[in-house]
Amino acid sequence: MKIINNSLQKENMVCINNELMQYFRNWFYRYIETFNSSEKNIRENILLKKMHTDRVCEEILQIGRKLDLKEDALRFSELTALFHDIGRFEQYAGYKTFADYKSENHAELGVKILKKSGVLNCLNDSSRDLVYRIVSYHNRACLPERETDRCLFYTKLLRDADKLDIWKVLTDYYLRKDGVLNSAIELELPDTPEISDKVYEAVINKRIVDAHHVRNLNDFKVLQIGWVFDVNFKPAMDALIYRNYIEIICSVIPASEKLKKIKEVVNRYVEKQAY
Ligand SMILES: [Fe+2]
Structure with missing residues (x-):
């Protein structure tokens, strides 16, 4: 950053x-x-x-x-x-x-x-x-x-201010109690279990995910995690860490080897930015 x-x-x-x-x-x-x-x-x-x-x-x-x-x-x-x-x-x-x-x-x-x-x-x-x-x-x-x-x-x-609030809207939605789906928030993407290779490769190489590579809801969530590499200002990074947005999004993606690696890369990156 x-x-x-x-x-x-x-x-x-x-x-x-x-x-x-x-x-x-x-x-x-x-x-x-x-x-x-x-x-x-x-x-x-x-x-x-x-x-x-x-x-x-x-x-x-x-x-x-x-x-x-x-x-x-x-x-x-x-x-x-x-x-x-x-x-x-x-x-x-x-x-x-x-x-x-x-x-x-x-x-x-x-x-x-x-x-x-x-x-x-x-x-x-x-x-x-x-x-x-x-x-x-x-x-x-x-x-x-x-x-x-x-x-x-x-x-x-x-872009930092916008992302902070999109993370808020999305994490509120993922943690909602009523279970009501909003296809406008999910961009009408299918809820299939995998993470696409191109989306995965982008994030573990600390690149922003290209929206054209998003195939399902998990890809969309990984794209949202990858925004961390596009945070420009320290106060925004501090807010992202304090509010646990990345952790929350990771918690609503099914466990897999790919997710484990994504968490590793992102957590290491975030830890470095915290100081
Ligand atoms: Fe916006």
Whole structure:
């Protein structure tokens, strides 16, 4: 894990005051109200993403404060968190799935929605474009090489905050008492017992799992474990360790030699990051 320092704060920051931030929050809540539906399934999944967004905003502020970011930088990072999954609502309403491979890339869709709405028109061109790029990169397997330090810094911050909350949603789901399945969370994957070779190979080589190699629910869980190799900031890694997310996900995968090896590699990696 590469810990990124705070020197970026010295650059000219985009200035978003409290009032403007409140305008963006109000816009967001009005926007998602338009997805109110009589269908219980739609209502629940829209609410799931609304609550996820609220918590990602909180997570990003917590990480940012632990990194001693200044108020301007905190508000800008909160703005990226607020809009990072704006594409999810239209995606679910239109396709009834959160699986990008069955519908469309929710990050790209989000950028289209932001552009069409004009909600960011009150920002200057470069700040607006920065938000669009960060939103479009937030779910990529790897980040673009040709980007500014500032863009990569905020994208990494967002990716850490986003992952922390996805781990929360998934582990809450795996440990649920009611046993009710949510195919939107499981991405309609089959619950077969094996772990695919390509998924296994990626994790034991400390690489992020390519979503295209995910064949079943176990693969999806191993992919979630592998996100540990893409945590950028120490406060996020500390939260991941403190909240036991990796252990919980491992506990809901059937025991096997492959799982044993995955645990070994991941635990060794996490232990190294803890200091
Ligand atoms: Fe998200």
